[in-house]
Amino acid sequence: MDGHTEAAAPLLDVRDLTVKFVSREATVTAVNGATFSLRAGEVLCLLGESGSGKSVTLRALMRLLPKQAQVAGRVELGGQDVLALQGKALGAFRGGEVAMVFQEPMTALDPVYTIGQHLVEMIRRHKGGTKVEARARAIELLDLVKIPSAARRFDAYPHELSGGLRQRAMIAIALSCGPRLLLADEPTTALDATVQIQVLILLRRLQQELGMGTIFVTHDLGVAAEIADRVAVMYAGRVIEEGPVADVLRAPAHPYTAGLLASTVHDQAPDQDIAAIPGSPPDLRRLPGGCSFAPRCGLATEACRQAFPDPVYPAPGRMARCLRVAGVLPGLLREPV
Amino acid sequence: MNERAVVAQGAIPADSEIDGAPAIAVRGYWQSVLRRLRYDWVTIIFGLVVLAIVLAAIAAPLIAPFDPYQQSIVGRLKPFGWRGHPWGTDELGRDMMSRLIYGGRISLVMGLAPVLIATLVGGMLGVIGGFAGRVANTAIMRTMDVFYAFPSILLAVAISGAMGGGMINGIISLSLVFTPAMCRVAETATAQVKNLDYIEAARASGAGTLTIIRHHVLGNVLGPVFIYASSLVSVSILLASGLSFLGLGVQPPEPDWGLMLSTLRQSLYVNPLGCALPGIAIFITSICFNLVSDGVRGAMDVRG
Numbered sequence: 001m002d003g004h005t006e007a008a009a010p011l012l013d014v015r016d017l018t019v020k021f022v023s024r025e026a027t028v029t030a031v032n033g034a035t036f037s038l039r040a041g042e043v044l045c046l047l048g049e050s051g052s053g054k055s056v057t058l059r060a061l062m063r064l065l066p067k068q069a070q071v072a073g074r075v076e077l078g079g080q081d082v083l084a085l086q087g088k089a090l091g092a093f094r095g096g097e098v099a100m101v102f103q104e105p106m107t108a109l110d111p112v113y114t115i116g117q118h119l120v121e122m123i124r125r126h127k128g129g130t131k132v133e134a135r136a137r138a139i140e141l142l143d144l145v146k147i148p149s150a151a152r153r154f155d156a157y158p159h160e161l162s163g164g165l166r167q168r169a170m171i172a173i174a175l176s177c178g179p180r181l182l183l184a185d186e187p188t189t190a191l192d193a194t195v196q197i198q199v200l201i202l203l204r205r206l207q208q209e210l211g212m213g214t215i216f217v218t219h220d221l222g223v224a225a226e227i228a229d230r231v232a233v234m235y236a237g238r239v240i241e242e243g244p245v246a247d248v249l250r251a252p253a254h255p256y257t258a259g260l261l262a263s264t265v266h267d268q269a270p271d272q273d274i275a276a277i278p279g280s281p282p283d284l285r286r287l288p289g290g291c292s293f294a295p296r297c298g299l300a301t302e303a304c305r306q307a308f309p310d311p312v313y314p315a316p317g318r319m320a321r322c323l324r325v326a327g328v329l330p331g332l333l334r335e336p337v
Numbered sequence: 338m339n340e341r342a343v344v345a346q347g348a349i350p351a352d353s354e355i356d357g358a359p360a361i362a363v364r365g366y367w368q369s370v371l372r373r374l375r376y377d378w379v380t381i382i383f384g385l386v387v388l389a390i391v392l393a394a395i396a397a398p399l400i401a402p403f404d405p406y407q408q409s410i411v412g413r414l415k416p417f418g419w420r421g422h423p424w425g426t427d428e429l430g431r432d433m434m435s436r437l438i439y440g441g442r443i444s445l446v447m448g449l450a451p452v453l454i455a456t457l458v459g460g461m462l463g464v465i466g467g468f469a470g471r472v473a474n475t476a477i478m479r480t481m482d483v484f485y486a487f488p489s490i491l492l493a494v495a496i497s498g499a500m501g502g503g504m505i506n507g508i509i510s511l512s513l514v515f516t517p518a519m520c521r522v523a524e525t526a527t528a529q530v531k532n533l534d535y536i537e538a539a540r541a542s543g544a545g546t547l548t549i550i551r552h553h554v555l556g557n558v559l560g561p562v563f564i565y566a567s568s569l570v571s572v573s574i575l576l577a578s579g580l581s582f583l584g585l586g587v588q589p590p591e592p593d594w595g596l597m598l599s600t601l602r603q604s605l606y607v608n609p610l611g612c613a614l615p616g617i618a619i620f621i622t623s624i625c626f627n628l629v630s631d632g633v634r635g636a637m638d639v640r641g
Contacts, residue, residue, distance in 0.1 A: 091544070091545055092543060093543070099542070100541040107534040108535050110539070110552070121544075122542050122543075170538075173542070
């Protein structure tokens with residue numbers, strides 16, 4: 001897993017992305033200086049619990065946030081400044097270069113249009129062409145995502161399809177204009193377990209065949225292990241650990257990642273309690289001064305509460321923002337957190 | 338919407354190369370609405386009555402047995418069947434049946450025109466108010482709330498009274514009465530649709546605001562708006578008759594049902610059944626519109 005060199009220019013480069021929601025009552029810092037990058041053809045998993053800023057990060061990448069959100073930092077896709085896009089360029093960028101698969105396939109498809117109309121609208125918007133051509137392309141796409149009898153499902157309404165098929169249709173819509181970057185916001189969370197695996201395998205295969213960079217948001221470590229090349233763990237709006245998926249899941253460098261791993265169900269004895277991380281995520285309106293995980297961290301020292309730790313690189317291709325990495329890495333899983 | 342039609346017709350033969358996959362019945366939206374309506378005999382029967390009333394109104398000169406304005410001093414307030422007048426005559430000796438048939442024209446126009454105007458104006462304002470930002474929403478909806486403060490009949494009476502009688506003024510005043518309610522329905526539906534994922538998905542697909550409103554908002558708001566509008570038709574017919582009854586709507590000698598009811602009121606003891614006829618006509622028309630609108634509403638629910 002060490003084949004990643006820093007030489008190749010990244011497809012996507014996100015620096016110090018900060019998203020604040022300002023209202024009269026409070027300022028919520030949903031994303032607080034997230035930094036990561038993605039190479040072409042790579043799958044990056046954004047991992048974190050609810051409220052860690054994963055979905056907001058994704059929407060910021062696509063400029064989907066409402067006007068009252070204040071977005072700062074730098075987002076570059078293939079050298080293009082995403083945050084500066086306006087008007088027509090923004091319309092071509094969304095869907096053309098970056099596409100998104102949503103969590104809930106029932107509500108993300110317009111109930112009054114057929115699957116085919118969704119696809120045709122999208123294809124003609126970005127690629128032009130006649131309706132006949134768009135239709136042919138749409139049926140090709142439905143075949144590509146392994147929807148059986150594609151030509152008939154073309155005329156089906158979203159409510160006439162099962163959850164798995166709907167999600168496949170949504171993937172077809174996302175892929176229809178050959179995006180360079182695919183954003184997936186928990187695309188398998190709403191599906192049941194067997195379908196989940198099928199959709200994951202499909203996404204993985206399509207991603208490899210089409211060479212798309214993919215950012216995959218999930219809170220499920222199992223899903224991350226299944227699909228990702230690299231993972232970025234988010235906590236309170238920051239990326240606190242990043243690295244190749246196998247290494248991070250095997251030997252987490254950040255106490256939070258270690259805690260997440262310890263709190264998932266794997267081979268524990270049936271009567272044994274699952275180790276939960278004590279406390280709850282910080283209030284995003286009043287972030288603590290130092291490391292935002294310090295109040296819940298068993299290893300925190302005085303220095304942790306002074307300032308947010310700078311990134312350290314414990315191994316090639318790995319990053320963690322923690323002062324205690326040196327002490328954490330070996331055998332942390334057995335240590336009571 | 339035009340895309341739907343083209344796609345439904347199928348520019349390419351749809352299932353030419355399909356193997357033994359289970360057949361999925363695929364129909365257009367309106368086709369499936371009609372299919373559901375076919376088993377709803379209540380809606381069908383009352384729909385036929387509405388159709389009959391509409392046809393009678395359109396073909397009034399052909400089917401009316403007499404001239405609705407032709408008066409007769411001797412033949413006043415005659416009973417059913419008197420000298421070929423199937424439903425008798427009114428207080429000026431005019432044929433009741435002819436006047437009722439011609440009156441259907443006015444009642445239908447007074448029932449449909451205000452609703453149509455209110456749907457267009459109120460619906461547009463509502464969609465704008467629901468989709469645009471907080472300032473536009475507040476401006477539009479608070480203005481509508483001012484109209485809401487008055488009971489609808491009082492408002493219609495006040496506006497008609499201020500502007501004077503006549504059919505056009507009646508239509509204007511009823512449109513003004515219905516617009517705020519229509520606007521509220523459209524605004525609520527838009528606000529609901531606006532926050533759904535598929536709007537965000539459309540934006541994520543590169544669609545501009547206008548495309549989103551045209552395709553995704555209107556497509557989903559039209560249903561509730563149409564249903565509400567169809568239920569307003571009967572209210573509109575009733576209110577229009579009420580205005581005429583008070584002398585604020587259609588002016589004599591036009592054969593309007595409300596107006597007929599008002600003038601025949603004085604003859605109630607002479608020819609009670611004849612005097613009740615315009616009221617019965619109003620009742621049947623409005624209840625038929627109501628029941629048909631109910632049935633269509635049920636059939637139009639896509640997920641039903």
